[in-house]
Amino acid sequence: MDATEDLIVESLSKHAVDAPSDEHLLSTVHHHLRRRRTGRTIGAAVLACAAVATAITASHSLTGELRTDPQVARPGTPESGWHWESYKTAQVQVPDSWTQYISGPAPCTTFGNAALPTIGRFNDWLGKSSYTCEDAVLPLGRRAPYLWFNDVQAPGTKQYDAGWTEETRLVGGTKISVLTQDDALRRRILDSARPITGTDYYGCSPTDLGPRGTGLNAKDTITSANICEYWHGSLVSGSRLAAKPAGAFAQRVNASPEGPQPARFEGCRQPDQRTYVVTLHGREKSYPVWLIADYCTVDHSFPTDDGTTQRRADAITLDLIRQGVHHPNQPSDLFDPAGPLTPSPR
Incomplete structure (x- = not known):
């Protein structure tokens, strides 16, 4: 198997193990949120304790x-x-x-x-x-x-x-x-x-302009893709995706069930939720696809929009683009530490 196939198999195994049963779905989500809060509190404490005072004067x-x-x-x-x-x-x-x-x-x-x-x-x-x-x-x-x-x-x-x-x-x-x-x-x-006065090297604008396009042609051969990652409409990073993972992403999006954005668990918060604009380059034309990495959806799907059709992608589809600079990089999840830390002048 090549690297893309390995990634899909790894993602399938990971998400199969992590998938909760239907009757315990809501309680699992609540438990997960409590664990994330605890983990963030511990992580913030570790970071604060790990800071070593230095006698260096800048x-x-x-x-x-x-x-x-x-x-x-x-x-x-x-x-x-x-x-x-x-x-x-x-x-x-x-x-x-x-x-x-x-x-x-x-x-x-x-x-x-x-x-x-x-x-x-x-x-x-x-x-x-x-x-x-x-x-x-x-x-x-x-x-x-x-x-x-x-x-x-x-x-x-x-x-x-x-x-x-x-x-x-x-x-x-x-x-x-x-x-x-x-x-x-x-x-x-x-x-x-x-x-960035127009777009960056990867074709990303400084702000997310929202879904547009004429739909994804399932018959076109995808040769590469550019990924633009946004938070609240502001550019976080850009990158390029090779033909294999780009083609796999396009196939999985096309195979995803159609439907509007799914319902979200009441009270679920995700301050670091990002939107990914994946521009798939085919032999005929390019196709922008918007994907929202929303972990609060009740069916664990991630909404996509290619300008004409809304779909609900799975976690494996998201994993195909969350690599390298787009991978969740710790401590990115530590967005609510236990208490304020007094910044030291740098």
């Missing part, structure tokens, strides 16, 4: 010059060995070896591998007044380069020990912070940053 110099962002309708192909990352209104290139994603505040990589370069997003469903990282910089033994979107840093440069430097720029209204020990690498990353 020298902070604000950039006084105004910087004019280049106006580009859509950026070109990234340099060899690099790829584009997008968030809200900004896009930037990073090395292909940077593949660890964190949803949370810099520089904490509590739920990741601190030895790997990180791409972080301080997503808006994580309240900045109640969720923070108390380290200005991680200790040398746990420190690795990173690119971080939307962190609390003010634009400017901070110097740390052992030659490490963090620089933050405002690009298209979105903050981008880069920490490296290599000045040339840091400048190369930051100099590649562009505002």
